[in-house]
Amino acid sequence: MDIDVRAGEIVGITGPVGSGRSSLLGAIFGAGPPTTGTVRVAGHLVRRSSPAHAVRAGLALIPESRTEQGLVGVRPVGENLALATLGTRQRAGFLCRRAEAALVSKVTDRLGIRSADARDPVRRLSGGNQQKVLFAKWLLRRPLVLMADEPTRGVDTVTKTHIHELLVDMARQGVAVLLVSSDTDEVIDLSHRVLVMRNAAIVAEYVRGAVSRKTLLTALAPEDCQSAGGPT
Structure with missing residues (x-):
């Protein structure tokens, strides 16, 4: 599975629970179990033995649980x-x-x-x-790359808007943003590209302007529902 995030770009990742979206960020940051593959930031190979190496390379992670992680x-x-x-x-x-x-x-x-x-x-x-x-x-x-996992979960509406503005502003300043969220509206509104994950794999990719909430909900539905004509 290859994922490229360019400087100044927000790439959103969504998927059902258990799809591997949070594990992906943890693996990139060196906080998850060892995996195959490589991570490069600005063309330089990143050692993934620990988050400390990731931080020195320019990576940052907003984890899913602020209190535990x-x-x-x-x-x-x-x-x-x-x-x-x-x-x-x-x-x-x-x-x-x-x-x-x-x-x-x-x-x-x-x-x-x-x-x-x-x-x-x-x-x-x-x-x-x-x-x-x-x-x-x-x-x-x-950071050069900011990875945010459910960054607005459990916050009030005002704070959610503030965080959205912050993510957009960081991208405008040249930060590459990788956004993981189960909020389809959040992913659609903020992302230049949207990736859908299932079973630890990217199963669909959409560019801004070519994705709607209905499109994402269909892509997120179990495969047996999709073959039957989509979620009901």
Whole structure:
């Protein structure tokens, strides 16, 4: 299975539960079981032995579960924001807290993260603000490729709109975005191309303007339903 995502492009992936869409992102990021195949970013081969190699190569991942995979709930908001860029602020093994505070302040203002204090545990934030913290963490890293798995699940309408605008803005700045979502409207509205997965394989591909919700629902239906004329 070959997937190409160009700089400035949003490629959406959707598929039924168990289709392998989340496992695909985990494998690319080095967080899943070893698989065959290669990953290249800007033409350079990426070692997939760990997420650390992926991050150094310019990859970023917004995982499906922010509480279990994306954030350290008991740690402060500021620390969670700064995790992805920790190495850039170390000098002889020491952290520059002043630089960290300036970065945190800048990105929280940009994304409108509502927190009484950056020293508060991130688990005290609303779901929408926790999701913004995940995005902010990677914005500070300035990735070449952003992979987002169900980025608006469990957030309010305002935050969902904000995240959509953020994804579009990142693509405009040249970031390659790989979006996994079970929300067909989200995939259609944001993506330049849409891929449909089933049984760990790409079974259909559509370009913007040539895909509708009905088209996707038909492609997502079980194969026996498709042969019978589509879902009812």
